[in-house]
Amino acid sequence: MRLGLAIDLDTCVGCHACATACKEWNTSAMTAPLTDYEPYGKEPSGVWFNRVRHYEIGDYPNNKTTNFPMSCMHCENAECVTVCPTGASYKRPEDGIVLVDQDKCMGCNYCAWACPYGARELDHESGTMKKCTLCVDRIYDQELPVEERKPACVLACPAHARLFGDLDDSESVISRVVRERGGYALMPELNYHPTNHYLPPRPRPTIPTNDLGRHSLAHKVKEWVNRVVER
Amino acid sequence: MNPSLAVIFLTLFAGSGFGLMAVVAAVNDFHIDGGLSPLLTVIAAAFSLVLVTIGMIASTTHLANPKNAWRAFSRWRTSWLAREGVLAVLFYPLTIAYLGWVFFMNADRDTVALILGNSAAVVGLVTIFAQGMIYACLRTIRQWHTPLVPANFFVLGLALGTTLLATARVVTNGPDKSLIGMAIALLIAAAVMKAIYYFWIGKPSGTTLQTATGFSGTKVRLLDQGHTFGTFLTREFSNSITPLTAMRLKIVVYVVGFAIPAGVLTLALHEPIELFAIIAPLAAFFGIGVERYLFFIEAQHVINLYHGRAPAAMPKMGPAPKGHLKIQSTKVLVPSLDKH
Numbered sequence: 001m002r003l004g005l006a007i008d009l010d011t012c013v014g015c016h017a018c019a020t021a022c023k024e025w026n027t028s029a030m031t032a033p034l035t036d037y038e039p040y041g042k043e044p045s046g047v048w049f050n051r052v053r054h055y056e057i058g059d060y061p062n063n064k065t066t067n068f069p070m071s072c073m074h075c076e077n078a079e080c081v082t083v084c085p086t087g088a089s090y091k092r093p094e095d096g097i098v099l100v101d102q103d104k105c106m107g108c109n110y111c112a113w114a115c116p117y118g119a120r121e122l123d124h125e126s127g128t129m130k131k132c133t134l135c136v137d138r139i140y141d142q143e144l145p146v147e148e149r150k151p152a153c154v155l156a157c158p159a160h161a162r163l164f165g166d167l168d169d170s171e172s173v174i175s176r177v178v179r180e181r182g183g184y185a186l187m188p189e190l191n192y193h194p195t196n197h198y199l200p201p202r203p204r205p206t207i208p209t210n211d212l213g214r215h216s217l218a219h220k221v222k223e224w225v226n227r228v229v230e231r
Numbered sequence: 232m233n234p235s236l237a238v239i240f241l242t243l244f245a246g247s248g249f250g251l252m253a254v255v256a257a258v259n260d261f262h263i264d265g266g267l268s269p270l271l272t273v274i275a276a277a278f279s280l281v282l283v284t285i286g287m288i289a290s291t292t293h294l295a296n297p298k299n300a301w302r303a304f305s306r307w308r309t310s311w312l313a314r315e316g317v318l319a320v321l322f323y324p325l326t327i328a329y330l331g332w333v334f335f336m337n338a339d340r341d342t343v344a345l346i347l348g349n350s351a352a353v354v355g356l357v358t359i360f361a362q363g364m365i366y367a368c369l370r371t372i373r374q375w376h377t378p379l380v381p382a383n384f385f386v387l388g389l390a391l392g393t394t395l396l397a398t399a400r401v402v403t404n405g406p407d408k409s410l411i412g413m414a415i416a417l418l419i420a421a422a423v424m425k426a427i428y429y430f431w432i433g434k435p436s437g438t439t440l441q442t443a444t445g446f447s448g449t450k451v452r453l454l455d456q457g458h459t460f461g462t463f464l465t466r467e468f469s470n471s472i473t474p475l476t477a478m479r480l481k482i483v484v485y486v487v488g489f490a491i492p493a494g495v496l497t498l499a500l501h502e503p504i505e506l507f508a509i510i511a512p513l514a515a516f517f518g519i520g521v522e523r524y525l526f527f528i529e530a531q532h533v534i535n536l537y538h539g540r541a542p543a544a545m546p547k548m549g550p551a552p553k554g555h556l557k558i559q560s561t562k563v564l565v566p567s568l569d570k571h
Contacts, residue, residue: 066444084310106302107295113369116370127294189437
């Protein structure tokens with residue numbers, strides 16, 4: 001079994017719901033807490049397992065905003081595990097989930113150096129490395145209804161842009177979608193063989209802009225005022 | 232990368248300690264300049280232990296959770312960091328046994344001394360290799376992912392160790408011609424090796440924001456990093472300096488780290504400069520310390536691509552890269568830093 005995520009870059013709206021749902025669940029889950037530094041201060045920051053970045057792809061008028069959530073890819077060739085000197089980082093043979101044993105970690109940051117995807121973050125409070133657990137404490141919970149045995153980020157996504165499943169099973173929904181939509185892995189040249197896949201945006205016709213009429217004088221004045229007056 | 236003093240001191244002092252022990256063994260093996268006296272052998276071996284200990288203590292200060300540091304020896308089958316720890320710890324009993332044997336038997340040329348001294352030297356040299364491999368095995372950092380890294384660590388450690396031993400000979404007025412020659416040759420070799428390294432890291436790397444996001448056929452620009460202030464990732468990986476600062480620091484490395492020590496030692500060949508020779512190791516340590524700072528600050532982790540850095544945002548000694556590979560290392564990633 002090789003559990004992982006497929007993230008649909010076509011439908012992701014960049015709302016950060018996955019990131020906040022992840023933070024909410026994991027701050028009281030197995031590697032809790034996800035410490036915040038100065039949460040109400042001038043420069044708030046903290047530990048997150050899932051970060052969403054935003055990119056502009058292509059040139060105007062053929063450009064597109066693409067929202068890019070990134071969390072642990074649960075790589076097949078997880079070098080974060082290989083480089084760990086204490087044995088705190090491990091990859092579960094049964095489902096491929098990469099975890100950090102908080103009781104063994106000495107906080108040397110070496111695994112974070114080895115991770116190309118920025119999936120690992122040091123918690124300065126506990127002094128240990130923390131990372132996405134693929135909600136290992138949710139997905140096997142027999143107390144939860146079957147449809148809720150999924151990572152918190154997947155459940156929270158309002159656009160259903162996140163799929164969770166077994167990528168080893170070629171007939172699972174996630175494997176089929178990855179196959180049909182041409183799902184790809186990030187930075188394949190580094191040979192980490194990430195389990196998580198990204199589904200590219202679907203091709204769409206460009207909205208024509210050259211047939212728009214000239215703006216009225218009032219509109220032009222409004223534009224000029226907007227540019228000149230500082231808010 | 233974050234150039235923390237802990238890792239700079241670890242690689243600088245431990246490396247020079249291992250280099251010193253290797254040179255002590257070699258000098259006694261081949262009777263270079265008549266070999267060392269038992270007293271100087273003991274002092275040099277003890278000083279090597281002091282240097283290695285400074286490095287080891289420095290390395291534990293960067294651990295966020297040092298109470299688990301003892302576990303770091305357990306994964307020597309896979310981790311170069313664990314291998315370095317195991318080898319460094321193995322260095323201690325061998326060097327202490329050598330030191331004790333020479334001190335109490337007052338003989339540094341008998342079979343036992345030769346076996347102990349050479350074993351300690353070999354373990355020390357292999358530790359330098361493991362130390363270099365800690366960095367060289369990371370495919371995420373192009374500036375480190377090269378065999379030049381352990382090779383540089385080797386030659387810099389040996390150059391520092393030999394400079395120390397040659398200076399000790401000059402100060403104590405012993406025969407020093409061959410030792411000075413060795414030190415100058417190693418300093419030159421280190422300077423050349425480092426130049427090859429700087430040439431190597433000046434080339435653009437294969438990984439770009441395009442391959443990082445999968446949009447390889449078009450332009451990709453960062454719109455928003457998704458966080459208001461710094462994160463662990465920006466604090467740990469986004470450190471950099473401008474190409475001009477890097478260039479100036481490289482001049483410091485070459486002048487203070489290599490030229491001044493070699494010059495002072497050359498002077499010592501002709502003039503009885505005695506205590507003045509101490510400038511040679513002091514300058515070498517300072518200059519190579521700056522070299523180690525550059526080694527960390529110039530290393531750019533691929534995660535920086537996701538934060539909008541250019542792929543080859545590397546200061547280089549030659550002309551600036553052409554076209555879209557503009558150097559952007561001055562870009563401030565944390566908005567709050569802009570104001571200060």
